[in-house]
Amino acid sequence: MRVTANTFPADLIRHLGSLAGQQTRLHTQASTGQRIALPEDDPGGVGRAVALQSEAGAMAQYQRNIEHQQQTAQATFSLVQALKKISDRAGEIATLADGLKSPEQLRAYGAEITQLIRQTVQIANTSRDGQFLLAGTRSSQAPFALTEDADGSVAAVVYNGNASTNEVEIAEGVTLTSQVVGGNTTGTGPRGLLIDARAGADFFNHLISLQDHLLAGEAAGVAATDRPQLSRDEENFVFQIALNGALQERLQVAESQARQRKADLQQNLSREVDADLAQTLVRLSQTQTAYQAALQTGGSILSLSLLDYLR
Amino acid sequence: MLGLFGLLDLGSRSLTTHRQAVEVAGHNLSNVNNPAYARQRLSLATSLPILGDLGPEGTGVQGVAIVQLRSAALDFQLQRERSVLGSLQAQQDALRSAQSALGQLLDRIDTGAAAEGVGTSHSLADDLASLFDSFQSLSTSPASLVERQNVLMKASALAAQFQGVDQRLDHLRAALDSVVKDDTTQANSLLAQIAQLNAEIARAEIAGPGAANDLRDVRQSRIEDLAKLVKIDVVNGELGAVDVSISGTLMVAGLEVVESMETYVSATGQTLLRAAGTGAAMTLTGGRIQGTIEARDGVVAELRADVNSLASLLITEVNGLHQTGYSLTGSTGADFFVGSTAADIQVNSALRDNPALLQAASVSGAEGDNGVALALAQLARKSHAALGQRTFIQGYTDATFRFGHFLASVNTQLTDQEAVEKMLVRQREAVSGVSLDEEMTDLTRFQAAFQASARLVTVVDDLLNTVVNLKQ
Numbered sequence: 001m002r003v004t005a006n007t008f009p010a011d012l013i014r015h016l017g018s019l020a021g022q023q024t025r026l027h028t029q030a031s032t033g034q035r036i037a038l039p040e041d042d043p044g045g046v047g048r049a050v051a052l053q054s055e056a057g058a059m060a061q062y063q064r065n066i067e068h069q070q071q072t073a074q075a076t077f078s079l080v081q082a083l084k085k086i087s088d089r090a091g092e093i094a095t096l097a098d099g100l101k102s103p104e105q106l107r108a109y110g111a112e113i114t115q116l117i118r119q120t121v122q123i124a125n126t127s128r129d130g131q132f133l134l135a136g137t138r139s140s141q142a143p144f145a146l147t148e149d150a151d152g153s154v155a156a157v158v159y160n161g162n163a164s165t166n167e168v169e170i171a172e173g174v175t176l177t178s179q180v181v182g183g184n185t186t187g188t189g190p191r192g193l194l195i196d197a198r199a200g201a202d203f204f205n206h207l208i209s210l211q212d213h214l215l216a217g218e219a220a221g222v223a224a225t226d227r228p229q230l231s232r233d234e235e236n237f238v239f240q241i242a243l244n245g246a247l248q249e250r251l252q253v254a255e256s257q258a259r260q261r262k263a264d265l266q267q268n269l270s271r272e273v274d275a276d277l278a279q280t281l282v283r284l285s286q287t288q289t290a291y292q293a294a295l296q297t298g299g300s301i302l303s304l305s306l307l308d309y310l311r
Numbered sequence: 312m313l314g315l316f317g318l319l320d321l322g323s324r325s326l327t328t329h330r331q332a333v334e335v336a337g338h339n340l341s342n343v344n345n346p347a348y349a350r351q352r353l354s355l356a357t358s359l360p361i362l363g364d365l366g367p368e369g370t371g372v373q374g375v376a377i378v379q380l381r382s383a384a385l386d387f388q389l390q391r392e393r394s395v396l397g398s399l400q401a402q403q404d405a406l407r408s409a410q411s412a413l414g415q416l417l418d419r420i421d422t423g424a425a426a427e428g429v430g431t432s433h434s435l436a437d438d439l440a441s442l443f444d445s446f447q448s449l450s451t452s453p454a455s456l457v458e459r460q461n462v463l464m465k466a467s468a469l470a471a472q473f474q475g476v477d478q479r480l481d482h483l484r485a486a487l488d489s490v491v492k493d494d495t496t497q498a499n500s501l502l503a504q505i506a507q508l509n510a511e512i513a514r515a516e517i518a519g520p521g522a523a524n525d526l527r528d529v530r531q532s533r534i535e536d537l538a539k540l541v542k543i544d545v546v547n548g549e550l551g552a553v554d555v556s557i558s559g560t561l562m563v564a565g566l567e568v569v570e571s572m573e574t575y576v577s578a579t580g581q582t583l584l585r586a587a588g589t590g591a592a593m594t595l596t597g598g599r600i601q602g603t604i605e606a607r608d609g610v611v612a613e614l615r616a617d618v619n620s621l622a623s624l625l626i627t628e629v630n631g632l633h634q635t636g637y638s639l640t641g642s643t644g645a646d647f648f649v650g651s652t653a654a655d656i657q658v659n660s661a662l663r664d665n666p667a668l669l670q671a672a673s674v675s676g677a678e679g680d681n682g683v684a685l686a687l688a689q690l691a692r693k694s695h696a697a698l699g700q701r702t703f704i705q706g707y708t709d710a711t712f713r714f715g716h717f718l719a720s721v722n723t724q725l726t727d728q729e730a731v732e733k734m735l736v737r738q739r740e741a742v743s744g745v746s747l748d749e750e751m752t753d754l755t756r757f758q759a760a761f762q763a764s765a766r767l768v769t770v771v772d773d774l775l776n777t778v779v780n781l782k783q
Contacts, residue, residue: 004744005343007737014733037417039410039715040722047712049417049432054440054704056429058691061444068451131454131679137672139679140454140639164674166681168451169688269429273419306751 012298019291026284029275052269059262066255069178077244084237103217110214117154134182135161143182157204159183170254201236312363319771321371325764331374332757347532349381349743379524385739394542394597399725401602406718409611412479438469443691453681459666470656473622477653480615487607488582494600499571501537509552510566542597617710622653636670636683
């Protein structure tokens with residue numbers, strides 16, 4: 001082929017341009033560690049990477065949801081434990097208050113029960129982030145309201161919450177609730193912690209009944225009515241503790257699954273997007289050598305011409 | 312027999328011829344960097360012989376023509392390939408701008424809080440995912456004002472991103488309309504220049520022998536410039552002129568521009584081309600103008616429509632669920648998003664001003680209920696018939712895949728086409744390009760011949776002197 005004055009410079013410019021382009025691409029890959037960045041680089045790869053990123057984001061969100069549920073479950077557990085202690089003491093008093101005790105002694109027990117009821121209300125009205133734990137979904141108001149008699153004893157404790165709980169997603173399509181409602185008299189839905197129709201639990205009314213029997217010195221009433229009632233409450237607390245344990249276990253499993261899934265997704269994403277650094281650097285070095293060679297040979301050839309030899 | 316005066320004449324003709332040859336070499340040398348130039352050669356031939364005693368006798372050399380070394384076949388191929396190249400370059404320019412408008416850029420090393428160790432893609436997909444994540448967080452604490460604020464902020468960011476993408480794509484459409492208009496003006500100007508050059512070539516070639524090489528070079532260069540803008544058909548006419556047609560419409564006939572192009576806005580709002588004289592719409596098949604129109608009304612418009620339908624569907628779906636919910640104040644029926652497309656999507660300002668009005672509860676009187684928040688979060692995984700049974704994020708990635716795939720295919724085609732064009736240019740350069748070495752050698756060759764011819768004249772002069780001084 002006939003080589004003219006412009007053939008060589010045009011070729012040199014084209015080669016240098018193409019090598020510079022390759023160097024830029026490889027340098028970008030080496031410095032970002034990414035094989036692809038824009039849709040045009042690898043449309044399928046970028047599409048899959050975006051899907052993987054959003055899925056990993058969703059896993060992280062599930063982890064946050066699970067963490068939140070765990071915190072609620074732990075708070076509920078502490079609460080149930082405290083109530084169980086009160087229930088234990090009430091049961092103890094109900095056992096102690098037999099016919100051998102004097103009316104004064106029974107009244108003293110009665111006064112203690114009054115205090116226990118007040119304490120229970122206080123515990124049952126525990127809130128977290130401004131939301132009452134046992135109020136169901138009516139969570140911005142205290143679930144239990146106490147009314148007193150003129151003599152300072154407790155007349156009634158009313159449940160103002162509802163029997164609904166919030167389901168939260170902890171994995172794709174899997175929802176659960178860590179909420180425990182204070183009372184449920186409907187016989188369906190979540191078990192109430194203090195009041196539950198199915199378990200026959202009605203802790204406040206049973207404590208009030210115990211209080212009233214003690215204050216009135218009716219040891220027989222305590223034995224006949226209050227002890228069996230309180231033992232149903234006790235069973236309900238035990239049931240809730242077991243339920244909470246199972247829930248925390250399930251949350252822990254879900255958390256580790258989400259973590260594992262996120263790690264898998266990261267690996268997939270890495271395979272899809274990340275540059276093979278060793279390969280990239282070797283290719284970069286090859287391209288640099290070619291670029292240098294092109295410059296050097298180009299420079300020496302361009303500087304030569306017949307003009308150098310004609311006089 | 313020539314005789315001494317005949318010989319002097321021969322020497323003089325030789326001097327003239329070699330001077331002309333040096334002139335041509337000089338012309339070539341001075342145009343070495345002119346890309347439109349095709350090298351020229353002085354054709355030499357022996358002068359007419361005269362009949363002498365010994366038979367026909369040579370009378371030296373004379374230049375018969377200055378010829379251009381040019382391959383018509385290569386010129387034709389290049390003109391065709393330039394139209395394909397122009398179209399692909401225009402498509403690549405438009406699609407790359409659209410890619411920037413979309414703002415989709417994978418960034419694995421982003422360590423922001425939202426990156427979750429997997430980086431971001433700075434795209435609508437990120438903002439969509441963030442919004443659905445914020446609904447998830449809200450479902451864990453439906454009455455929390457912080458979570459409500461978070462949802463509204465993410466939704467505002469998504470709305471701003473939708474609007475930004477739509478606006479950028481709209482500006483791109485307007486910019487591409489301007490490109491079509493400017494290119495059309497330039498094409499009309501080139502048509503006029505070609506007609507003008509036809510006239511000049513005809514005048515020059517009628518006036519004397521030989522071809523108007525330099526004018527033909529300029530005309531070929533204009534034809535190729537025009538071919539890059541719009542695919543043309545060139546036919547050689549009379550008097551060295553060429554006729555130019557575009558899509559079957561004769562534009563330049565001989566020395567006259569008989570038709571020109573103009574842009575018009577079609578019924579569907581697109582800036583298209585038609586013949587200015589007849590008003591007939593012109594369907595182009597190559598060149599930059601066609602490439603720009605194809606990209607603008609094809610992939611770029613499709614991308615914008617995809618983003619729009621995604622936004623519209625999001626507005627409908629989110630509002631549909633949100634309207635059924637109840638706020639912390641017990642209000643219901645409010646929209647979450649206002650607007651209907653990507654261009655005007657916004658978060659309801661009433662909610663932005665008072666996050667308590669966000670309707671996260673599914674039942675009245677239970678401000679801690681998360682029914683609607685959960686349903687909104689679960690919307691992330693819901694398939695929609697309008698998106699071909701895909702989720703919102705899948706719908707978006709499908710749209711970017713289709714777009715990216717098209718751009719990648721244009722990139723490949725363009726690289727191939729550039730290689731074809733480069734090869735043809737090289738081939739043409741091999742035929743028509745000026746070689747400094749050749750010209751310098753020619754220069755030396757003709758210089759020596761000129762010097763030798765001058766020597767001949769000196770010898771003849773000496774001979775004449777001898778003859779004149781015979782009588783002394």
